[in-house]
Amino acid sequence: MFATALATGARVLDVGAGSGHYGALFARQNYLAIDHGYEQKDRKGLSAVADIGAIPLADCSVDNAICMEVLEHLHEPMCVLLEIHRVVRPGGEVLVSTPLCLGEHMQPYDFQRYTRYALQEMFVRSGFSVLSIQPRGGFFTLLAYLVARIPDELLRHRSGWWWSPVKPLLRLVTTYSLAPLFLALDFADRRREFTLGFVSRIRRI
Secondary structure, rough: OOOOHOOOOOOEEEEEEOOOOHHHHHHHOOOEEEOOOOOOOOOOOOOOEEOOOOOOOOOEEEEEEEEEEOOHOOOOHHHHHHHHHHHHHOOOOOEEEEOOOOOOOOOOOOOOOOOOOHHEEEEEEEEEEEEEEEEEHHHHHHHHHHHOOOOHHHOOOOOHHEEEEHHHHHHHHHHHHHHHHHHOOOHHOOOOOOEEEEEEEEEEE
């Protein structure tokens, strides 16, 4: 767990924090959340409402940072990575998560997906050393995720009382039966070329 490895009292910046929902994980640290506030009307969980392409903090003023499921929503992700590099102290670690095989979300602010090779290049170009880029499961994890979504996708626009018992029956077959089976098979995929996304740990040089 990233949070447990950080020093007590460390300043941790959550870039693109949404509602600041990761704050509970950083109870031992000084958690700062910044976002423009597109997703939510209630901004009480944010330390600052601002453009993450121009973070209102001084150079090297935070110890660590996280950026979770944000880069795909940016027209200019390098600009934000450079800003994170600017505000994190030298040697500070940053946790970044990005989707790959995932449907559109937060429409219309969903612009791109990144392979591990694209992430590697972007991190290095913005001044970080790459500690790890780990896939979030392989083919069978992805398959489990898709199968679990079948009831929602199949019945999304269905209405009428006769559909009410169908959804729980489908969930019994897909979400609670097939999906766990596929998850158990994920060990067999060692290439991890099909994945939900990546979790990257990078260090500010």
